[in-house]
Amino acid sequence: MSATIAPVVPEVAxxxxxxxxxxxxxxxxxxxxxxxxxxxxxxxxLTREILHVELADPxxxxxxxxxxxxxxxxxxxxxxxxAYSLTGDGFNPRRYExxxxxxxxxxxxxxxxxxxxxxxxxxxxxxxxxxxxxxxxQRHALLVAGGIGVTPVLSxxxxxxxxxxxxxxxxxxxxxxxxxxxxxxxxxxxxxxxVEATTVEETGAALHALLAEQPFGTHAYACGPVAMLDAYEExxxxxxxxxxxxxLERFVAPELDPGxxxxxxxxxxxxxxxxxxxxxxxxxxxxxGVPVSYLCRQGVCGECRIPxxxxxxxxxxxxxxTAEEREAASHVMACVSRGRDIHLDL
Amino acid sequence: xxxxxxSVTREVVPPQVPSLPRWPEAPEPVDSxxxxxxxxxxxxGPAAGxxxxxxxxxxxxxxxxxxxxxxxIDDKADRASFETVLARTCTGVRVMVVGGQYDVLQVLSLLRxxxxxxxxxxxxxxxxxxxxxxxxxxxxxxxxxxxPGGLTPCxxxxxxLEVHEHLAALRGSFLASDAEATSx
Ligand code: FES
Numbered sequence: 405m406s407a408t409i410a411p412v413v414p415e416v417a418x419x420x421x422x423x424x425x426x427x428x429x430x431x432x433x434x435x436x437x438x439x440x441x442x443x444x445x446x447x448x449x450l451t452r453e454i455l456h457v458e459l460a461d462p463x464x465x466x467x468x469x470x471x472x473x474x475x476x477x478x479x480x481x482x483x484x485x486x487a488y489s490l491t492g493d494g495f496n497p498r499r500y501e502x503x504x505x506x507x508x509x510x511x512x513x514x515x516x517x518x519x520x521x522x523x524x525x526x527x528x529x530x531x532x533x534x535x536x537x538x539x540x541x542q543r544h545a546l547l548v549a550g551g552i553g554v555t556p557v558l559s560x561x562x563x564x565x566x567x568x569x570x571x572x573x574x575x576x577x578x579x580x581x582x583x584x585x586x587x588x589x590x591x592x593x594x595x596x597x598x599v600e601a602t603t604v605e606e607t608g609a610a611l612h613a614l615l616a617e618q619p620f621g622t623h624a625y626a627c628g629p630v631a632m633l634d635a636y637e638e639x640x641x642x643x644x645x646x647x648x649x650x651x652l653e654r655f656v657a658p659e660l661d662p663g664x665x666x667x668x669x670x671x672x673x674x675x676x677x678x679x680x681x682x683x684x685x686x687x688x689x690x691x692x693g694v695p696v697s698y699l700c701r702q703g704v705c706g707e708c709r710i711p712x713x714x715x716x717x718x719x720x721x722x723x724x725x726t727a728e729e730r731e732a733a734s735h736v737m738a739c740v741s742r743g744r745d746i747h748l749d750l
Numbered sequence: 751x752x753x754x755x756x757s758v759t760r761e762v763v764p765p766q767v768p769s770l771p772r773w774p775e776a777p778e779p780v781d782s783x784x785x786x787x788x789x790x791x792x793x794x795g796p797a798a799g800x801x802x803x804x805x806x807x808x809x810x811x812x813x814x815x816x817x818x819x820x821x822x823i824d825d826k827a828d829r830a831s832f833e834t835v836l837a838r839t840c841t842g843v844r845v846m847v848v849g850g851q852y853d854v855l856q857v858l859s860l861l862r863x864x865x866x867x868x869x870x871x872x873x874x875x876x877x878x879x880x881x882x883x884x885x886x887x888x889x890x891x892x893x894x895x896x897x898p899g900g901l902t903p904c905x906x907x908x909x910x911l912e913v914h915e916h917l918a919a920l921r922g923s924f925l926a927s928d929a930e931a932t933s934x
Contacts, residue, residue, distance in 0.1 A: 543865040616785075620839045621865025644785030644813075644842030648867045 434465035437533075441526040442467075442500065450583040453506040454552065455518050456491075458499045459527060470494040472563035473536035473556045473625070473653070476502055477699060479528035480513030481520070487705055489555035489627070489653075490532055491584065493562035500532070503583055505552040535706060536625070536653040538563070543621030545571040546614060548636055550607070550628020554584050556653055557627055561591050570595045572614055576607040576632060608635055615643040627653040654704050654723055663719070663742040670694060670750045671713050679742070686738035694750060696738055703740035712736050716744035768915030770898060771855065777801045777848065777874040780808040784844030784870075787815040788835065792857055793822050794849035797876035801848040809846075820849075823856045824893070832857070836864060847873040852880040852893050859922025882923035883913055891923045901929055 446458030459476075461467060472494050475487040488502035507514045521527070536556050538545065545564060549557035554575060564571045575588055579602055592598040599614065601607040615624070624645065626636045633652050640650045662682035668689070669676050679688040686708050689696050698708040703722030712718070712734055720730050722737035729735060736746065780787065787809035791802035802817060809815040818835050820828040839845075845866065847857045854875050861871055883894045888907035896902045898915040904926075911926035918925060 541865050616840065616842065618841045620836065620841055620843060622841045641783075642785075644783055644844070646783070646867055646869050648869070649841060 432466055433463070434461045435468045437468055437531060439528060439530045442529050444521055444523050444525045444527055445499065446501075447521060447523055450503060451581050453518075453581075454503050454583045455506070455521070456501065456503045456583075457517070457521060457527075458501050459529065460499050462526065467497045467500055468532070469496055470532035471534040471537045472559045473538065474532040474534045474559070475536075475556075476500055476532050477530040478502070478517070481516035484513040484516065485530075485699055486513040486517075487531075487533075487699055489536075489559060491555050491558045491562075493559065493566050494532075495563070495566060500529070503552065503555050505583075536627070536651070538625070539623040539649075539651070541621075542623040544619050544623075545569070546618050546622055546624040547571055547573045548576075548611065548624065548626035548628065548632075549574070550576045550626075550632035551578070551581065552583065553626070553628030553632075553653070553655065554588070555627075557625065558584050558587060560625060561588065561596060565591050565596055568595065572597045572599070572618065574599045574601060574607070574610050574614055576601040576610075576628065578602065604631075607632060608639070611636055611639040612643070615639050615645065623649050623651065625651045625653075627655065630654070654702075664744075666742060666744050666746065668746045668748055671747050672750060684739050685736070685742065685746070689738060696750075698739055701739045703737050706737070708738040709735050710738050711749035713747040713749045715746040718743040718746070766915075768898070769917050769919075770915055771851075771917055773851075773873070773875045773878075777805065778872050780805060780812060780846070781844045781869075781872070782812050784809075784813065785842040786813045786840065786844075788839055788843055788845045789815065789817045790820065790832065790845065790847045790849075790857055791818070792820040792828075792847065792849035792853040794853070794876040798849045801874055801876065802846075805846045805848070809844075820853075823853045823860070832860070836860070843870070845871045847871065848876065850877040850880060851875045852882050855882050855917070855922040857922075859920060862920050862922075881913070882921075883911065883926045884918065884921055884923040885909070885911060886925060886927040891921070898924060902926065 442459035443462045444457060445460045448456040450456050470490060474494060475489050477485050477487050480486045488504060491501045491503060504514050504517050506518045538560060547557045547560055561571055561573055573588060588598050599610050601610045624640060626633055633654060637650060665680045667676050668679055668685055677688050677692045679685050686696060686698055696708055699705040706724040715733060718733050718736060719742045721740040724737055725735060789802050789805045791798050806815055806817045816835060818832055820832060823829055845861060847854050854873050858873060880893050880895050881897060882891055883902060884891050885904040885907060887909055890904060890906040892905050894902040896913055898913050900913050902911055902913060904911050910929045912929035913924050913926045916925040
């Protein structure tokens with residue numbers, strides 16, 4: 405015998421209305437990622453130019469957890485928003501902690517934070533956001549930090565230590581500028597091995613040696629200055645690592661050439677915007693009053709992604725889009741990338 | 751009408767997309783981007799031996815190469831020796847597996863569980879008569895001379911199973927369920 409099972413369609417009246425609650429499930433009051441204010445509860449100078457900032461919910465609530473390697477967007481003075489890596493493990497945090505390197509060559513955000521923050525102040529933040537997560541299938545991690553690039557690495561090491569997982573950590577620093585070195589030394593032990601390097605040569609040699617001896621299934625992560633990241637990518641390639649295992653986070657993007665002028669069309673209005681050589685698509689759009697959000701202006705953070713309807717040619721110069729996304733030509737990072745005759749889906 | 755009711759009444763069952771292994775017609779060449787190589791021959795008759803030898807010769811010209819020859823991955827000692835060799839390999843290695851379909855799928859599953867990426871592994875099957883079958887009811891994985899769409903008895907719970915067009919890559923087996931479950 406066989407039976408047919410008729411689909412049961414619930415009557416409209418019997419379906420409970422979705423409740424419009426502010427806090428769903430077990431999420432607490434502090435479970436927020438949008439723009440909000442946190443209170444500065446601690447300020448420590450780690451080195452002469454690195455300030456460690458601790459932030460907490462003004463009402464004392466716990467904060468939203470985050471994936472290791474996440475960053476927090478911080479308002480650093482008038483009209484300036486900078487992204488800083490969180491240094492904790494991300495597990496049920498009561499505080500968000502960032503370490504800010506004073507960059508006098510930068511556009512002033514880090515100097516503003518150094519000069520103006522005081523304990524008790526409210527600071528506008530957004531996030532955390534995860535742009536540098538751990539690969540879920542990793543069996544071991546090789547973490548490489550150069551200078552202030554230690555901040556996301558520390559976050560990963562702390563999360564791995566909490567999970568009881570193994571990691572090999574290379575920290576390259578200039579003596580006298582070694583932020584968080586003590587934290588890493590304290591985390592080192594049976595499962596976490598710390599290798600220190602204090603010169604370019606030592607760092608290069610350690611990269612080659614470590615990349616050659618990681619167990620099968622390792623994923624590598626690096627954050628640091630451009631020269632170190634280049635050396636890291638080269639050494640990984642030489643050691644036979646497929647690109648899918650080699651992850652990195654840039655905090656300073658390489659210099660870009662000014663590029664040729666082109667026209668961008670806003671699909672919804674048909675408006676054509678000229679983008680001269682030396683001016684980014686982002687600046688041209690913002691200058692023309694088209695609202696586009698952005699953060700890093702260096703093709704690193706992913707904030708300025710714009711959908712593309714069609715384009716004659718796209719020259720992707722960002723570090724955000726994957727190879728498949730580039731091939732599909734469906735998005736462009738307006739702050740760095742260029743092209744010809746781009747129709748933007750705006 | 752509430753959003754919930756709307757989504758219930760409009761639900762559509764998506765078309766069922768089969769997931770089946772796609773074996774290359776001929777063994778692929780060794781990936782010379784690797785810095786060391788592991789060649790695994792497991793069952794599959796003399797043809798598997800030939801492929802393994804050709805791969806080993808090629809790989810030795812590029813970097814240090816280990817050849818492991820196993821009768822079947824179901825054998826405890828064979829499996830242990832494979833796992834010992836795998837545990838000694840370093841990232842940068844490329845793994846090539848050749849043999850009968852059952853054993854190759856099971857070895858690929860062990861590699862995936864060890865964190866292997868798609869482009870670190872190459873495989874070739876010299877004999878397709880057997881597949882690994884996963885019984886959805888008693889969760890046993892066993893060797894069966896059948897294929898997707900075929901019927902086979904489960905050696906553990908004795909149900910008659912229908913093998914579905916669904917290979918679970920991580921398990922290295924085909925999903926099968928009670929062929930008689932739809933009739934009451
Ligand atoms: S603003 Fe950061 S990627 Fe464009």
